Amino acid sequence: MPRLRLAAVGAVISAAAVLAFAAGCDSGTPSAASWHAQSGSGSYPGSGQGGGDPIAHPAAAPAGSTPAAKPSASASASPSASTSAAPSVSASTAPPADGIIRTTGDATVALTFDDGPGPDTPKILQMLRDQGIKATFCLIGVNVQEYPQYVQAIVKDGHTLCNHTWNHDESLGKKSADVIRADLQKTSDEIHKAVPDAQIKYFRHPGGNFTPTAVQIASDLGMKSIGWSVDPSDWNTKKWSGQQMTNHICSNVRNNTKPGSIVLSHDGGGDRSATMAAYKTLLPELKGKFTLVALPV
């Protein structure tokens, strides 16, 4: 009898989970100001968040215009020229002083999804496809090894790739240069096993714990370091779950996303049903307000 009852409870719970996914954001305006207030303390540790340093974006090209290919190479090659100078304040396209890009540098908004690929990646890809939205995926090497077909799907859909280290070592940046270089190279090599000609122009340190050494090595390997300016903390599953998490993500993204934002979310690293539920509502909303872009390669 207890077993039957448990089964019934389980059925109710899974039905609720399905409903939660289907529900998306709670209707109405961003309701909880307190969530907004918490977003700072609940954010990832490290230096990935904040700031207004722009990415060198090859012109504010409208979505759909294709010739965005090469100009970034010259932009990324220049920092050495201004080494000893104080952080220059020339143009808005100047590289950020710490080498970490946290905004798109123009009015566009970039959605970024970390810690995949994982079991939920195809569903998130489908959601993006349905809305005609391109994004950026920061991939973990061991997950690439497990789900190479999802890396292929990400590339096929026209999204941008980002190296998120081999196994998400949040203190990798404090290790020796050789260790860091080997980790990033191994990760990129694994991505290239899945998609031989994949472009990997970005690096995001786990937890946003960039160090100057890690940023430099990433640059040596042809990758720009990207942080974020909006963190809805969908990774913090100890703090929120279910509809509460969904609402938190909705509220945080709605309150904080503005022209130039780089938004951090996750397609891997655990159950992403709350993230998917939130973006089911958020994607059309964001698309209506902003030009959403994959970071340029």
Ligand SMILES: [Zn+2]
């Ligand atoms: Zn991560």
